[in-house]
Amino acid sequence: MEAYRQEIIVGAVVIYMIFCVITGLWAMRRTKNSSDFFIAGRGLGPIVVSLALFSSTLSGFGFVGGPGLVYSIGVSSFWMIVISSTGYALGFFLVAKRIRMIADVRNCISLPDVVAARYNSEAVRFLIAVTIVLGVMGYLATQILAMAVVMQAILSGIEMFANIGLITCVVISSAVLIFYCVTGGIIASVYTDVVQGAIMMIAGTLILLTAMSVFDGGMQEATSIILADDGEAMMPFGAAGIMASLGWFFVFGLGLAGQPHLVTKMMMNKKISDNRSILPMSLFGYVMAALLWVSIGVIMRAAVIDGVISPLSLPDDAASVFLSVFTNPLLAGIVFAGLFAAIMSTSDAFLNIGTAAIIHDIPKAIRGHSIKNELFWARVVTVILAIVAASFALYSHFQDATLVAILGAFGWGTFAASIFPVLAIGLNWKGATALGAISAIVSALLINFIGQLAGIVLPYGILGGLIAFVVSLILFIGVSLVTKKPELDDDMEAVLNI
Amino acid sequence: MRSKLIVVIFTTVLIMAGLLIAIVLADYVPNGAGFPHPEFNGMQAGGDGAARLEHIGDLAFTFQCLLLLLIVCLATLGVAEQRRSPELWAYMGGTLLFSLFVWYQMYSGHQAFLETGTTNYFMGFPVATAWQVYGTWLGAIPLIILYTVGFRKFIFTEEDERKYEQLLADIAARSEQ
Numbered sequence: 222m223e224a225y226r227q228e229i230i231v232g233a234v235v236i237y238m239i240f241c242v243i244t245g246l247w248a249m250r251r252t253k254n255s256s257d258f259f260i261a262g263r264g265l266g267p268i269v270v271s272l273a274l275f276s277s278t279l280s281g282f283g284f285v286g287g288p289g290l291v292y293s294i295g296v297s298s299f300w301m302i303v304i305s306s307t308g309y310a311l312g313f314f315l316v317a318k319r320i321r322m323i324a325d326v327r328n329c330i331s332l333p334d335v336v337a338a339r340y341n342s343e344a345v346r347f348l349i350a351v352t353i354v355l356g357v358m359g360y361l362a363t364q365i366l367a368m369a370v371v372m373q374a375i376l377s378g379i380e381m382f383a384n385i386g387l388i389t390c391v392v393i394s395s396a397v398l399i400f401y402c403v404t405g406g407i408i409a410s411v412y413t414d415v416v417q418g419a420i421m422m423i424a425g426t427l428i429l430l431t432a433m434s435v436f437d438g439g440m441q442e443a444t445s446i447i448l449a450d451d452g453e454a455m456m457p458f459g460a461a462g463i464m465a466s467l468g469w470f471f472v473f474g475l476g477l478a479g480q481p482h483l484v485t486k487m488m489m490n491k492k493i494s495d496n497r498s499i500l501p502m503s504l505f506g507y508v509m510a511a512l513l514w515v516s517i518g519v520i521m522r523a524a525v526i527d528g529v530i531s532p533l534s535l536p537d538d539a540a541s542v543f544l545s546v547f548t549n550p551l552l553a554g555i556v557f558a559g560l561f562a563a564i565m566s567t568s569d570a571f572l573n574i575g576t577a578a579i580i581h582d583i584p585k586a587i588r589g590h591s592i593k594n595e596l597f598w599a600r601v602v603t604v605i606l607a608i609v610a611a612s613f614a615l616y617s618h619f620q621d622a623t624l625v626a627i628l629g630a631f632g633w634g635t636f637a638a639s640i641f642p643v644l645a646i647g648l649n650w651k652g653a654t655a656l657g658a659i660s661a662i663v664s665a666l667l668i669n670f671i672g673q674l675a676g677i678v679l680p681y682g683i684l685g686g687l688i689a690f691v692v693s694l695i696l697f698i699g700v701s702l703v704t705k706k707p708e709l710d711d712d713m714e715a716v717l718n719i
Numbered sequence: 720m721r722s723k724l725i726v727v728i729f730t731t732v733l734i735m736a737g738l739l740i741a742i743v744l745a746d747y748v749p750n751g752a753g754f755p756h757p758e759f760n761g762m763q764a765g766g767d768g769a770a771r772l773e774h775i776g777d778l779a780f781t782f783q784c785l786l787l788l789l790i791v792c793l794a795t796l797g798v799a800e801q802r803r804s805p806e807l808w809a810y811m812g813g814t815l816l817f818s819l820f821v822w823y824q825m826y827s828g829h830q831a832f833l834e835t836g837t838t839n840y841f842m843g844f845p846v847a848t849a850w851q852v853y854g855t856w857l858g859a860i861p862l863i864i865l866y867t868v869g870f871r872k873f874i875f876t877e878e879d880e881r882k883y884e885q886l887l888a889d890i891a892a893r894s895e896q
Contacts, residue, residue, distance in 0.1 A: 294753060294763045296848055303852060306859035307790055313866055314797030318875055322883060326890060433843075440843030448838070448845060451756070453765020455844075456832060457825050457851040460753035460763040462771055463779045464742060470855075471786055475793070494880070497870035501863060508856070515852075525759055536761045649796045650725050680743055681775060682752030691736050698729040715886050719799060719879045 226550040227378035233554030234375065234561055237420070241401045241565065244413050248405025255595035258406030259330040259577045260489050263321075265411060267495040271502035272418035273411040273566075274486045278305075278477070278503075279421060279510050280360075280567035281367040284560045287511075288543070289536035291518020292525075295447065297459025298518070300469040302511045306504055308477030313500045315645040316478050317487045321496075322716045323648075324488040331574065332481045332644070333582035335488075339647055339713060342655035347586035348662045350578040352639050353481050357575030359632055361610035364568045366618060368394040371560060374541060387618065391611050398565055399607045402572050403600045410569040411489070417562030421510035424559035427552050428543075432516035435524065435547055440516070443523035450526045465682030472686045476637025478645040482570035510563075513556070517543045576602045634686025638665035641690070642697035650701075651709060651717050657701030661693040668692060724796055731789045738782045745774040769833045780826055787818040787858075794862050802873045814861040821854035 222229070256262050265273075290298035320335055327338040332353070337346035369390035376382040376390070401409040436442040448455040458466045477483060490499065521539040524530045530546060533539060540560075544553040580598045585591045592598055639662045647653040671677075672685035679685070709717065751771050756762035765771070772779070795803060795811050828847030832838045841849035866874060 293761060295765070296851070297753075299848075299852060300855075303855040306856050306863065310859045310862040310866065311790065311793055311797070314794045314862070314874075325887060441840050444840070444844055444848070451764040451766070452832065452836070453753075453768045453771075454763075455848060456765070456768060456829050457847050458765075458768075458829070460765040462752045462765065464775070465752055467779060467783050467786065470783070474790065493875055493883070494870070497867045497874070500866055504863065522762065525762075532759045533761055645793070646725075646728075646796070650722065652722070652725065680745075680747060680751060681771075683739065683743065688739065691732060691739060694732045695729070695736060698725060698732070702725075702729070712886065712890060715882070719875075719883055 222550050226545075226553065227375065229550040230375050230554045230557050231379060233558045234372075237416075237558040237561055238397045240416060241397055241409075241413050244416075245401030245404040245409045248401070248409035248412060251408050252404075252406045252596070255581070255599055256328075256330050257408060258596055258599050259573060259581070260324070260485070261407050261411060263324060263489055264491050265489045266491060267498045268502065269411055269415055270486060270490045270495070271499045272506060273414035273489075274483060274499065274503040275506035275510065276414045276418035276421055276562065276566040277482050277486065277570040278480075278507055279563055281364055281371075281560065281564035283511065283514055284421075284556075284563045285367060285371070285537050285540055287514035288517035288521065288539040291515065292522045292533065292539040293536040294461045295451070295454030295459035295522065296457060297461035297466050297469070299459070299515065300466045301473045302514060304470050304474035305477075305507050305511065307474045309500060309504045309507070311475060311645070312478040312483065312487070313496055315649055316484050317496045317499075318493055318719075319648040319716060320484060320487050320644070321490065321493050322719065323713075326712050326716060329488065331577040331582055332485050332640075333578060333586070336643055336647070336658070337582075337586070340643075340653075340655040340658055341707070341710065341713075342658070343586045343589075345643065345655055345658045345662070346582055348659060349481075349640065349643065350582035350586060352635065352662060352666060353574055353578040354583075356481075356632060356636055357571045357578070357606070358610055358613060360571050361568055361575070361607070362613040362617060364564050364571070365391060365395055365398075365607075365611050366614035368398075368561065368564045368568075369614070371541075371557070371564075375557060388615060391615055394561075395607055395611045398568055398572070399604055402569050402607070403603050406599065407489070407573050410566075410573055411486070413562075413569065414566045417559075417566040418506055418510075420555065420559045420562045422506055424556045425510040425512040428548075428556060429512040429516045431548050431552065432520045432543075435520050435529075440519065443519050446523040446527050447519070454522070462682045465684065468682070468684035468687040472634050472637050472684060472690055475641055475645075476633055476690070479637040479639070479641030480633065481574050481636060481640060482567070484640075484644065485574055486570075510559075513540075513559075520547070572603055572607060575606050579606070634684070634689065635665060635669045638669065638686060638689040638693045642694050646694075646697065648717070651714075652701055652706055653697070654701045654704045654707050656704045657697045657699075660700045661697035664696050665689045665693040722800070724792060728789065728792050728796065731785050731792065735782055735785050735789070738778050738785070742775050742778050742782075745778070748774060768829070772833075783822055783826075784819060787822060788815060790859075791815040791818070798873050799879070802876070807873055810861070810865060814865075817861060818858040821850055821858045825850035825854060 323335050329335045333346040333350040372390040376385050433439045454460045581591045642661045643658040668689035753763040756764045838845040
């Protein structure tokens with residue numbers, strides 16, 4: 222079996238991609254209007270929503286960047302994962318019930334729709350939509366690039382594809398993604414998420430079991446090797462230190478409730494009461510999948526320090542080297558399929574919310590109404606958005622990484638800082654005003670953008686995203702407290718009372 | 720009347736901002752956020768942990784205590800005002816104490832390691848790190864239990880559901896007129 226390692230891996234990935242295409246064709250028949258395309262007609266069951274929610278949370282970053290981070294900075298990066306239970310809990314306490322109710326009451330199909338209804342403000346809708354589009358471009362470009370790099374790595378191991386180029390890999394992987402997103406919209410997206418989530422959970426569990434068998438003394442031997450080399454790397458704050466760690470705790474914990482691709486999924490369940498089972502199921506799935514992040518990172522750092530394997534060229538090689546050295550080909554195939562699943566499940570969610578922002582929300586904010594024949598234009602814009610993001614990715618790789626890096630700044634941290642106060646607090650506090658919301662969004666965008674452009678580095682590893690988040694929270698509540706309490710429409714008043 | 724809870728949240732965030740400013744202005748420690756590992760390219764090392772915490776340890780400890788308070792306050796904000804009973808406040812208070820206990824065990828375990836250079840292990844990790852990995856994750860479990868088990872009591876009661884269905888019916892009736 223070892224002789225056919227590459228063929229088995231490629232086979233697993235090809236089977237997974239064929240599944241995505243078939244799902245797209247199946248979902249196309251169920252997609253009859255823009256509500257189906259963007260929020261699946263608010264008719265999904267709890268298991269589907271749970272798996273879609275957690276698989277969208279854990280992107281390719283979790284499968285490639287996560288183990289790489291543990292290899293690089295030790296335990297510091299654990300903070301991004303261990304906070305998941307708090308993050309999911311806050312997301313459900315603050316957002317899940319009311320976003321679903323407002324979606325029903327006002328027939329909303331996007332997050333900007335919800336905030337426009339809550340604040341009775343097209344300016345808030347516009348700013349949230351622009352934030353989403355900027356963030357989506359950065360996220361999508363990096364995800365597509367990651368997908369292509371991994372595809373090139375596994376295909377080049379087969380003689381027939383030894384010289385395959387990165388552009389070809391971008392085209393192949395983007396084509397599959399575009400196909401099922403265009404044909405089936407969010408319905409295809411969430412049903413592929415179900416399988417993607419299942420693959421990720423299986424991969425995480427099997428990798429943990431494999432990782433524990435690398436050293437005779439299991440995980441404890443690995444952590445003691447790291448501890449002996451550099452105590453701080455294996456202590457709770459890792460090599461990056463206490464403030465970087467607590468910054469991640471803040472931004473990833475509270476910020477989950479501000480991620481547009483995740484909270485949008487909270488609008489899709491059939492019944493509000495399903496939320497009580499969606500929360501624990503999502504969290505369970507996430508924890509199972511995230512086992513891969515922790516176990517590969519720890520084992521690879523220990524294995525290099527102990528001389529079991531050679532030092533890695535790049536920290537991000539941690540997962541691929543682990544798979545080629547320590548796993549059997551079948552497991553490697555499942556994990557590589559899981560990696561594509563992680564990347565695609567996040568990419569399709571971003572593609573969907575980005576398209577909604579462009580064809581539905583920005584026109585509505587500017588002209589007062591969205592464009593005609595939304596379903597047709599949704600499909601057209603999905604293709605265009607994916608092509609532009611893929612072009613950004615290639616431009617970044619071959620010419621200049623600055624553009625994608627700047628757009629990348631509009632990632633998790635910016636979404637957290639600009640959307641969390643407006644949505645998570647705004648849905649639970651009647652005193653929140655449109656001016657408070659605008660101040661929070663603008664400050665979050667400016668601080669992140671300027672911080673990225675100027676390359677500002679704060680002492681003790683304090684994150685720019687943490688500063689942006691704290692400032693936006695202060696401005697949101699402070700400005701709302703000093704401005705006139707808004708008069709809510711009757712239906713909004715009723716929703717906020719429940 | 721303004722909600723007192725939002726004032727507590729606002730005050731907490733303001734104090735946290737003050738702590739961040741104090742940390743930024745604290746005495747500089749070389750490699751406070753790590754440095755390249757001397758032997759292995761691509762790895763970072765932490766070095767002298769005691770030195771890294773010398774000027775900011777107490778500030779950072781307090782920052783995290785306030786963050787845990789903020790999390791519990793935000794979760795409480797997510798419960799409708801009329802459902803914030805003494806029972807809920809007591810439960811949330813217990814959740815906060817549990818989170819603070821986990822944080823204290825983690826921080827003091829790290830301090831003990833810095834003083835002695837030795838540590839015990841629990842389920843594969845040094846004790847302080849085990850508090851981080853298992854304890855932090857479990858720290859939110861009381862909130863998840865409250866949401867799932869107490870859903871019909873605190874989050875979305877039968878009465879809430881009736882009101883919501885009535886609201887939808889009223890909207891549908893108005894749109895038909």
